[in-house]
Amino acid sequence: MAAFRTLALRVENLSISPKFLCCCLLILLANVACARAAQDRTLSIGGGTIDVTLPTGSLDVSQNDILDWVTRAANAVTTYYGRFPAKHLTLKISADDRNGVHHGVTYPEDGGVIVISLGRHTAKSDLETDWMLTHEMIHLAFPSMPRQQHWIEEGLSVYVEPVARVQAGQLAPEEMWFETVRDMHQGEPQADDAGLDHTHSWGRTYWGGALFALVADVRIREQTHNRMGLQDALRAILNHGGVITEDWEIERALQMGDEATGTKVLVELYHEMRDKPDAIDLAEMWKQLGITVDGKTVKFDSGAPEAAIREAITRKK
Ligand SMILES: [Zn+2]
Structure with missing residues (x-):
């Protein structure tokens, strides 16, 4: 075990360049996969249109579960503001190996862009109790500040x-x-x-x-x-x-x-x-x-x- 651990550490320390190249290759492959397999859906909620890019690859939740999650968040925001706060929102959902819903960010470009990530093993119950997507959509409803x-x-x-x-x-x-x-x-x-x-x-x-x-x-x-x-x-x-x-x-x-x-x-x-x-x-x-x-x-x-x-x-x- 000790020998393995030492070897592993050495590989880790010595492998900065190959690892970097490897990551680039993975990103390149991932982008190709996205371009081929990304699935877009359009939702109309509260007078706004949401173009949803669904994550690719295997996830524990279905595409319908994900769209239900988006609809729930948009409904909450529409309920509070009386309408959806963007005429057109681009929502890009990606999948990774972390846990649950994470890393949501909202940008002002193109009328509003939200990127957010789902762990591949996110459960339907995680989506049903999620707060983050609602939080991000609320950012659409206030002007950008200094x-x-x-x-x-x-x-x-x-x-x-x-x-x-x-x-x-x-x-x-x-x-x-x-x-x-x-x-x-x-x-x-x-x-x-x-x-x-x-x-x-x-x-x-x-x-x-x-x-x-x-x-x-x-x-x-x-x-x-x-x-x-x-x-x-x-x-x-x-x-x-x-x-x-x-x-x-x-x-x-x-x-x-x-x-x-x-x-x-x-x-x-x-x-x-x-x-x-x-x-x-x-x-x-x-x-x-x-x-x-x-x-x-x-x-x-x-x-x-x-x-x-x-x-x-x-x-x-
Ligand atoms: Zn925020």
Whole structure:
């Protein structure tokens, strides 16, 4: 065994060039295989067209399972925004030997391009509970921001994705709130924080942005007697052309959202959070919304002061 291991290590160390060549050859062969065997399907959902390139080679899930997964994600996003947020989306799905759904990326080219990977042994249940494709499609529904405000692009996707899936009947509200309470603290500012525009850590980019979205949602509902929420603001931004292919300054989008709700919540919250560590009392927020997490279960208190706001956030509009 030892001899084998030594030999293996030597081969590994000595084989950089041959391995590189080998990879190139594999990529070349894979591209040829793709060109020959790639299967494209077109889906029409929520007023948008999705050109899907299906993965090639053997997978544990069927092509119909994959198309059902795409349809589910598109339906969740359509439910939340009132329509699919791209007239035409190119969705390229590839297969590899990693696990489950992974490596989703959304680009603004050609009206919107999403690339995402599936492990060959991804199970149908992995597709049924996947969040990543919904997250990527939500990126289509907001204009592209300067790098400083990348947090709002990610934060909106993180916050809206489970809400959209609950509204579409794909996720239980209990599960959504359990995970939100479990994870949202990752967005809180740390000791050296300089505000969302100047702190580009993973936690502040994804969860700091989600915290902005949650606080905005609750404040809009407080100020409109729960008639409107972040969803109305985001629909207005989308319907005024604020999509991923457009480069906007953040305040243009936020002002547009505020006009739709008749409030100043988004712009004022941005000014609060952009260049200083604005601490949010999450424990108090969960109490006001009537959410208690006990171990692995969540309990709702319908008598809490803002229970109606909690219910409205996940109600289909
Ligand atoms: Zn993202």
